[in-house]
Amino acid sequence: AVVGRPNAGKSTLINALIGEERLLTGPEAGITRDSISVDWDWRGRRIKLFDTAGMRRKSKVQEKLEKLSVQDGLRAIRFAEIVIIMLDATIPFEKQDLQIADLIIREGRAPVIAFNKWDLIDNPQELLAELREKTERLLPQVRGIQAVTVSAETGRGLDKLMESVIKTHKVWNSRVSTGKLNRWLEGILAHHPPPAVAGRRLKIKYVTQAKTRPPGFVVSCSRPDAMPQSYVRYLTNSLREAFDMPGVPIRMALRTSDNPFAGRAKKR
Numbered sequence: 001a002v003v004g005r006p007n008a009g010k011s012t013l014i015n016a017l018i019g020e021e022r023l024l025t026g027p028e029a030g031i032t033r034d035s036i037s038v039d040w041d042w043r044g045r046r047i048k049l050f051d052t053a054g055m056r057r058k059s060k061v062q063e064k065l066e067k068l069s070v071q072d073g074l075r076a077i078r079f080a081e082i083v084i085i086m087l088d089a090t091i092p093f094e095k096q097d098l099q100i101a102d103l104i105i106r107e108g109r110a111p112v113i114a115f116n117k118w119d120l121i122d123n124p125q126e127l128l129a130e131l132r133e134k135t136e137r138l139l140p141q142v143r144g145i146q147a148v149t150v151s152a153e154t155g156r157g158l159d160k161l162m163e164s165v166i167k168t169h170k171v172w173n174s175r176v177s178t179g180k181l182n183r184w185l186e187g188i189l190a191h192h193p194p195p196a197v198a199g200r201r202l203k204i205k206y207v208t209q210a211k212t213r214p215p216g217f218v219v220s221c222s223r224p225d226a227m228p229q230s231y232v233r234y235l236t237n238s239l240r241e242a243f244d245m246p247g248v249p250i251r252m253a254l255r256t257s258d259n260p261f262a263g264r265a266k267k268r
Contacts, residue, residue, distance in 0.1 A: 001049075001050040001052055001073075001076040001077055001079075001080035001082075001083045001084070002014060002049065002050065002051055002052060002083075002084045002086060003052050003055065003073060003076070003077060003083055003084070003085060003086065003100055003104075004054065004055070004085060004086035004087065004088075004097070004100065005054050005055060005088070005094065005096050005097060005100075006053075006054025006055075007054060007088070008054065008086040008087065008088045008116055009086055009088070009116040009117060009152040009153070010051055010052065010054070010086050011051050012152035012153060013084075013086060013114065013116065013150070013152035013158075014038060014049050014051050015152075016152050016153075016155045016158055017040065017042075017049065017158055017162070018038055018040050018049070036050070036051045037049065037050050037051075038050075038051070042162055043162075045166070050076040050080060052072065052073035052076050052077075053070060053072065053073050055070055055073055055096065055100055074103070077103065077104055077107055077109060078107055078109075080109055081109065081110060081169060081172065081213070082109070082110045082111075082112060082165050082168060082169055082172075083104045083109045083110070083111050083112070084111075084112050084113075084114050084161070084165065085097065085100060085101055085104065085111055085112070085113050085114070086114050086116050087113060087114065087115050087116065088116060088117055089115040089116060089117050089118050089120070089121055089127070089131070089149065090117055090120055090121070092115060092131060092134075093134055093138060098138060098139075101113075101139055101142075105139075105141050105142055105249045106249075108213070108214045108249050108251070109214075109249075110168045110169060110171070110172035110214065110247070110248045110249075111142060111145060111168075111247070111248075112145070112146045112147075112148070112161070112164050112165050112168050112247075113135065113145060113146070113147040113148070114147075114148055114149075114150050114161055115131060115147065115148070115149045115150065116150055116151065116152055117151065117152075117153070118149040118150060118151045118156065118157065119151040119153060119154050119156065124149070128149060131147065132147065135147050141249060142247050142248060142249060143237065143240060143246065143247070144240070144246025144247045145246070145247035146164035146165075146167060146168050146246075146247050148160050148161045148164050168247055168248060171215075171244075171245050171246065171247065171248050172212070172213055172214055172215070172248045173212050173213055174212065174215060174243070174245060175209055175212050175215075176209055176215075176243050178206075178207075178208045178209070180243075181206075181207045181208060181209065181217070181239075182206050182207060184238075184239070184242050184243070185204065185206065185207050188235065188238055189204060192234065194221070194227065194231050195228060195231065197223070197226040197228075198226075200223075202221060202222055202223055202226060202227055202231075203221060203222040204219060204220070204221045204222075205220040205221065205222075205257045206219075206220050206257075207219045207220070208220075210253070211251075214248050214249045214250060214251060215245060215248065215250050215251070216250075216251035216252075216253065217239070217250070217251065217252055217253070218253050218254075218255055219235065219252060219253070219254050219255070220255055220256070220257040221254055221255070221256070221257070222256070222257075223256070224254035224255060224256055227254055232252050232254070235252060236250050236252055
């Protein structure tokens, strides 16, 4: 799915990708009203592209039709595997852009950022460095996210964008064996064990991957409710680095490991 604020260039991008004027475009915001899907073949790979209506702040969405088209866009996000977030490079990272990105991450989709209208930028090198820094700072939940500069108008950077999409899709589907995970965990616990809470050290027994799309892990530990969020973040970031999983949401679930002897004394 291709999402973003009105007039970020979503329909123009899809027309440029498929090489034909399939979708209506124009200088006015809000031409696209429905999520429109287009079947496409890129380097022998079947891809379904969804164009969505521009998403404005809730307070700005008055008209009933626009409300429906935004809901339609949200539905496209939920069913997509990869979501390209189109940002207008001349006014990137407005509050609304961050809210859209946050929604995609919460839904567990794999995001890729496209900085569009790059042909209008006078100082590309400086701006790119600034945008990279901002991306890392504003979206820490998807550290290492793929961000590509494109011009939907001239067609520049589109192959690079699609390569980023395929790369991100691969990470989103990646699986790590339990053996590898626990060898990694041994190193983590030796180097930086979990803190003590109320005088008792928290113990982590093992970790295993429960699902993919996005990668989800289960950590078996002594007191899940007492584990500080900062340590869970540390585990997530270390895991992301160790197994090369940049730019996708990673889920960490903490569970207690059942003690087979618990409750025996009571029975006696």
